[in-house]
Amino acid sequence: MNLHENYSLKNYNTFGVDVKARYFIDITSYNELRSLLSSDLIKTNHFLLLGSGSNILFTKDYDGIIIKYSVKGINIIDETQDHIIVEAAGGEIWEDLVTYAVGKEYYGIENLSLIPGTVGAAPIQNIGAYGVELKDAFHHLESLEISTGLIRTFSKTECNFQYRNSIFKNELKNKCIITKVTLKLSKVKKINLSYKSLSDELKDVRHDDLTIKLVSDTVKKIRQSKLPDPRVMGNAGSFFKNPELTNAQFIEFQKRFPDAAYFKQSEDSYKIAAGWLIEKCGFKGKRIGNTGAYEKQALIIVNYGGASGSEVKELAEKIQNDVLNIFGIFLDFEVNIV
Ligand SMILES: Cc1cc2nc3c(=O)[nH]c(=O)nc-3n(C[C@H](O)[C@H](O)[C@H](O)COP(=O)(O)OP(=O)(O)OC[C@H]3O[C@@H](n4cnc5c(N)ncnc54)[C@H](O)[C@@H]3O)c2cc1C
Structure with missing residues (x-):
């Protein structure tokens, strides 16, 4: 096992926060995982699973084992005339899986x-963007329970996917390692332009000319114009979730704040744009020390360089307080705080 002690996590979290892990292990094969799970090390230490560190904020050194799961592989496990069932290993890079699917014209995750x-x-918070969530293409996943070494398969229903949430962010948080995710993708052309900025961008393209590659490239173009690149400016994407209001709560809210940005979530609820709430509290583009709310999207907290995790968390809590005081709405963190 390739075990490191007192290891810097600076290059393993997209905030670029410089903290140390007592132990760090990069698992690149299933056998390595098995031998870690049968070792004394795992039995006598806390542990934390890590992917690319793009949804995590370390606020202090980690006094335990960071288990980075890097096992890779993409396989087709079944196929019908209309669908393809693709299984990807947990350490595969999400964007590489999307590129693979787009290249083969398997529809479902290009957004x-x-x-x-x-x-x-990806299943932990049911990743979502541009009108699609992981759950829409999800078939099942395989996980390994760390304390027992037992393999368990989860169906879509068992994952209890919700908006940026799942069973793995709650009851099963850090209890099992997701080793494989299986998706059901369409071989038949299915383009989803339900998200306004995407349909606006493609409004002049005839339906016959819309390709999976064009949709994927357009999503990338929009994202690159709006989101800070973590390689240039540390961040973890949206720091907060968009708060959800019932119809009754929304009617009251809209009477008080008629110009609020919102969208209808379901028959019974609306979502308010958290970025709008934060902006109205005066945080957009405002720098406090080494951190601040991003100038183009207030939902994103950035590290201008040298920020500590607790400095970022302090700003996030200040934003939470101000939004609560002004709008009476509590903003949940989307990012995992450690
Ligand atoms: C610029 C930017 C843009 C983003 N845009 C979006 C977006 O549009 N939509 C969206 O949903 N998210 C977005 N995110 C957030 C992030 O990309 C996703 O949440 C992503 O799925 C996190 O993957 P990761 O491997 O980096 O997870 P990490 O940050 O390493 O871990 C996240 C959580 O998952 C757990 N975990 C990691 N791997 C495993 C595993 N194999 N088994 C069990 N638990 C595990 C960790 O313990 C942690 O609790 C963005 C982030 C950035 C930096």
Whole structure:
């Protein structure tokens, strides 16, 4: 096993926060995982699973084992005339899986282009963007329970997917490692332009000329114009979730704030754009120390360089407080705080 002690995590989290792990192990094969699980090390230490570190904020050194899961592989496990069932290993890079699917013209995840991170982390918060969530293409996943070494398969229903949430962010948080994710993708052309900025961008393209590659490239183009590149400016994408209001709560809210940005979520609920709430509290583009809310999208907290995790968390809590005081709405963190 390739075990490191007192290891810097600076290059393993997209915030670029410089903390140390007591132990760090990069698992590149299933056998390595098995031998880690049968070792004394795992029995006598806390542990934390890590993918690409693009949805995590380390606020202090980690006094345990960081288990980075890097096992790779993409396989077709079944095929019908209309569908393909693709299994990807948990350490596969999500964008590599999207590129593979787009290249083969397997429809379903092209709107999720350019989301950083690993395949194994994608179900944790049911990643979503541009009108599609992982759950829409999800078939099942395989996991390994760390304390027992037992393999368990989860169906879509068992994952309890919700908006940026799943069973793995709650009851099963850090209890099992997601080793394989299986998707059901369409071989038949299916383009989803339900998201306004995407349909606006492609409004002049005839339906026959819309290709999976064009949709994927357009999503990438929009993302690159709006989101800070973590290689240039540390961040973990949206720091907060968009808050959800019931119809009754929304009517009251809209009476008080008629110009609020929102969208209808379901028959019974609306989502308010958290970025709008944060912007109205005066945080957009405002720098506090080494951190701040991004100038183009207030939902993203950035590290201008040298920020500590607790400095970022402090700003996030200040934003939470101000939004609560002004709008009476509590903003949940989307990012995992460690
Ligand atoms: C610029 C930018 C843009 C982003 N845009 C989006 C977006 O559009 N939509 C979206 O949904 N997210 C977005 N994100 C957030 C992030 O990309 C996703 O949440 C991604 O799935 C995280 O993957 P990761 O491998 O980096 O996970 P990590 O940050 O390493 O881990 C996240 C959580 O998953 C757990 N975990 C990781 N791997 C495993 C595993 N194999 N088994 C069990 N648990 C595991 C960790 O313990 C942690 O709790 C963005 C982030 C950035 C930096």
